[in-house]
Amino acid sequence: MNIILFEPKEIDYPLPLADERAGHILNVLERRVGDSFDAGIINGAKGKGMLKEIRENELVIDFQLNEETASPFPVDLVVGLSRPQTNRKILQEATSLGVRSIHFITTERGEPSYASSRLWTTGEWRRHLISGAAQAFSTRLPAVAIGQSLLETIEKLETASLRIALDNYEATSSLESALVDTQSFTLCIGSERGWTGGERKVLKDSGFAMAHLGQRPLRTETAVVSGVSIILSRSVWK
Amino acid sequence: MNIILFEPKEIDYPLPLADERAGHILNVLERRVGDSFDAGIINGAKGKGMLKEIRENELVIDFQLNEETASPFPVDLVVGLSRPQTNRKILQEATSLGVRSIHFITTERGEPSYASSRLWTTGEWRRHLISGAAQAFSTRLPAVAIGQSLLETIEKLETASLRIALDNYEATSSLESALVDTQSFTLCIGSERGWTGGERKVLKDSGFAMAHLGQRPLRTETAVVSGVSIILSRSVWK
Numbered sequence: 001m002n003i004i005l006f007e008p009k010e011i012d013y014p015l016p017l018a019d020e021r022a023g024h025i026l027n028v029l030e031r032r033v034g035d036s037f038d039a040g041i042i043n044g045a046k047g048k049g050m051l052k053e054i055r056e057n058e059l060v061i062d063f064q065l066n067e068e069t070a071s072p073f074p075v076d077l078v079v080g081l082s083r084p085q086t087n088r089k090i091l092q093e094a095t096s097l098g099v100r101s102i103h104f105i106t107t108e109r110g111e112p113s114y115a116s117s118r119l120w121t122t123g124e125w126r127r128h129l130i131s132g133a134a135q136a137f138s139t140r141l142p143a144v145a146i147g148q149s150l151l152e153t154i155e156k157l158e159t160a161s162l163r164i165a166l167d168n169y170e171a172t173s174s175l176e177s178a179l180v181d182t183q184s185f186t187l188c189i190g191s192e193r194g195w196t197g198g199e200r201k202v203l204k205d206s207g208f209a210m211a212h213l214g215q216r217p218l219r220t221e222t223a224v225v226s227g228v229s230i231i232l233s234r235s236v237w238k
Numbered sequence: 239m240n241i242i243l244f245e246p247k248e249i250d251y252p253l254p255l256a257d258e259r260a261g262h263i264l265n266v267l268e269r270r271v272g273d274s275f276d277a278g279i280i281n282g283a284k285g286k287g288m289l290k291e292i293r294e295n296e297l298v299i300d301f302q303l304n305e306e307t308a309s310p311f312p313v314d315l316v317v318g319l320s321r322p323q324t325n326r327k328i329l330q331e332a333t334s335l336g337v338r339s340i341h342f343i344t345t346e347r348g349e350p351s352y353a354s355s356r357l358w359t360t361g362e363w364r365r366h367l368i369s370g371a372a373q374a375f376s377t378r379l380p381a382v383a384i385g386q387s388l389l390e391t392i393e394k395l396e397t398a399s400l401r402i403a404l405d406n407y408e409a410t411s412s413l414e415s416a417l418v419d420t421q422s423f424t425l426c427i428g429s430e431r432g433w434t435g436g437e438r439k440v441l442k443d444s445g446f447a448m449a450h451l452g453q454r455p456l457r458t459e460t461a462v463v464s465g466v467s468i469i470l471s472r473s474v475w476k
Binding site: 002093096097098135136137138174175176177212213214216217218219222225226227229230232233234236237238 | 375412
């Protein structure tokens with residue numbers, strides 16, 4: 001955690017000592033009364049939190065949050081629903097890299113049960129976004145959509161984006177070679193078992209270029225970090 | 239597991255049913271007597287294993303391993319020792335990407351205890367290399383060195399490599415901009431708490447360019463996949 005994030009309504013109340021952020025402030029950051037730490041409001045401003053009082057069951061914090069935070073990068077990530085452990089990493093890492101949206105889609109070769117995992121039904125997924133943003137010293141969370149089909153998802157995405165899908169079998173170039181200077185990007189990564197013929201047709205009909213990350217099959221979460229990094233490296237990490 | 243890997247001497251004996259590879263062959267790949275699967279010898283040839291007989295406690299496999307396997311890519315990764323959970327991911331992901339060596343160094347801001355974790359003392363680390371190679375459909379493991387200092391490590395590395403260190407604070411360019419066409423690369427990534435002044439001096443005196451992956455601080459394992467991917471994307475993923 002490089003910044004401690006709070007929901008907008010949380011900053012009006014003391015922070016319970018049982019909250020893991022209270023433990024982080026006292027035990028990891030070792031802050032005492034009068035000390036400050038980096039703080040922010042989820043999807044809002046950032047600045048400092050000052051530890052004003054340590055009560056028996058809660059911390060009283062005085063917030064000074066005046067800094068605007070940068071928007072996420074213009075990258076929309078579409079990725080096949082996978083095992084919860086894989087999706088946790090994707091939520092955390094894609095957020096820390098700074099994509100503006102993540103769409104976890106159902107795919108023809110994915111397990112339908114993935115969409116009903118506790119990760120999605122309990123709201124746990126949002127904690128991984130907050131963790132990724134806090135790692136990146138940002139307050140901004142990407143928009144997340146869960147369980148729609150490839151076609152439904154593509155139809156809602158910005159048509160002016162450069163559209164690239166990763167495909168180990170039908171790639172016509174490397175991701176690097178498929179990139180052109182443009183304003184925004186959509187990167188589509190399939191389920192672990194790959195795309196079906198029907199899905200490939202949807203992608204091609206929707207203007208996606210099929211690209212690869214070398215010949216070695218990568219885990220989905222590795223391909224996400226790899227693909228998003230190559231796009232950001234060529235467009236915004238100047 | 240996209241290929242099942244065996245130590246050289248294992249292929250002369252039946253595979254115990256208690257071995258997790260036996261479970262994978264029978265239950266995940268659903269192979270029966272007469273069926274084949276992709277197999278390889280660690281750091282050796284690959285080809286097919288044919289399930290010849292299922293005994294009470296073991297599988298008898300007939301190996302046909304005649305295909306040469308490609309060497310890893312000419313990338314040496316130097317990374318600060320971190321928490322075991324972080325290092326497990328780095329071992330797996332850097333191997334799946336195909337680096338030729340990984341040097342886990344002690345750093346001035348790293349915990350000295352990291353080098354004595356069970357990950358390193360029990361030989362568990364090698365299992366993560368095998369898992370990474372099997373994911374990438376390769377038999378080749380990178381060379382791994384553990385617990386040496388930055389200076390000791392640099393002195394042993396190829397001097398003709400393009401030397402780049404990631405540094406959020408003293409970077410003079412992005413990693414992308416620091417890359418030039420060359421034969422081999424050394425990528426140096428610090429501990430989670432960053433480099434000290436002394437370490438920065440060692441890096442600069444040894445010809446390392448200081449580069450960044452944008453302004454957002456990334457977890458070490460994310461920076462490894464990101465940095466290695468950008469290097470491979472520019473050099474070998476054609």
